Amino acid sequence: MMQVKEQAILLGARKSLVGVIAQAATRADADERPTIVILNSGIIHRIGPNRMGVALARVLAAAGHVVLRFDLSGIGDSDARTDSLQPLDAALADIKEALDALEAARGVRRVILLGLCSGADHAAIYGGSDPRVVGLVLLDPAIPPTRRYRLRYWMWRMRWLGGRLSSPRSTARLVSRLLRRDAADVDDEAQDIPMTPSLDSREVRDFLEQAYRRAIDSRLQMLAVFTAGRGDRHNYRTQMLEAFPNLRFGERLQLEYFDDSDHVFTSRANRARLTELLLGWIARTGFSDARERSGVSDVPADRLGEAGAHVVRGPVAE
């Protein structure tokens, strides 16, 4: 592994965003690998939960990438913005400023956005709007519940409660009601499942679908990793496909499910698994290629858009 160098910088129009850039000591200037930008998770500062941002940045830098970790405005050490943008728009504006700074100072023209939780959502929402973004690594992004999510949730709930339902008949009735329900409807009986209510609204579904549609249209390569730690939102590997039935992710989306990980990949085994997965994905997508690439997608057009097609990678978690 190459030795990693780190440099502290101020980014943005007002030089108000604090960041750290990591790169390999022996990296060549002509290296065209995409720069990886790691976004904040919630209000935790740029080192990431359990310092995982630092660990990932160093591993990715040692593998040849330039990696930036920075604080969005008002988080960590970055100053608040002076305009009156709402939080989501402010985050998107911050990301643009950071990418502009990278381009101006270092000639960066290709970027992979990496985020956990809110960071994943920001990455997904921003990604398709900026031609410099070529890839997304989404760790526990927010995705709407599906019929299967509810079913699995209830099965888990019933096991856990030791079976509140007193008879096989009442169980069968509940299950059939759940299956008949359209995934997009919010109804009274589903209300008592304590999932984040906003994810189930038509408005949020449409918003997220639009964001992912833009990502697909922009031909971004995507890696989405879901953990068992967010059982309040997702509980199986292909939920993202079923949550957005109108979208054709095709081979651009690799899905993974870590069935024994908490939300922040705390255990050493899960951290190691995540790192290996990340490096493997980068190699598979060709982002590890140091040579200059054209802006055109290398996946033939006729391989995209097959109905419901997606790549099955890794062990299937059931």
Next chain:
Amino acid sequence: MNPFYFGTRERRLFGLFTPSSAAKARSRAAVLCHPWGQEYIRAHRSMRRLAVRLNAAGFDVLRFDYYGSGDSSGETGEADLDGWRRDIETAIDELKDTTAATQVALVGLRLGATLAAQVAAKRRNDIERLALWDPVASGPAYLRELEEASPLGDADEAGRDMLGFTLTQAMARDLGALDLAASASALPARTLVVVTDAAPVPARWAAALEQRATGALAIESIAAEPAWLEHRDSGAGAIPVKVLQRLSEWLAS
């Protein structure tokens, strides 16, 4: 605001320097010492707010990360308390080398306060005053707290995982031997100790402070939320404004 790396090539420490924002011509200077592990993450925004208040009160402030923590070089498993005490000294030297200050105020939270106290006892001529915010007075008690708070994490010869951070065997040993009562008599005359409800003070330490030959030190109790414990699932700690107020008013006095 100036984020930068200082220290040696082998031990590069990340620092964030924020200059005084007051109108006064001559600045004073303060080094802020963070807690360890999850407590550091949760208290980060409180420490930043404290720095902002101190800047307004006329202080140049240096916040920094210990080796093997935050943005500093080193892996989490390479941390040890001797090294961290040296890092505090490096931060003091950095501030003295780059500002007009000939002495600095040293402020610490939790384990940072404990280490600051030990460094202040050693570097008496460089420390103008010392503020200890909910210090860890007893290493063994702190270890027990950590163990209670974290589910049994991975453990091997490198160390044991405590809520995502590696507690190395060296650190565990160091913490086991940590006892603030031992350095009570060597603390600067101008020392403030502030405790909130979440960090009860061991009787031994309170007694040692009271019985100092060089003058008794009182422990001030402020009813406030702990900055280093998770506040309402936010992932961060609460920001105890009353404590920040008391600290900055005392430091500026």
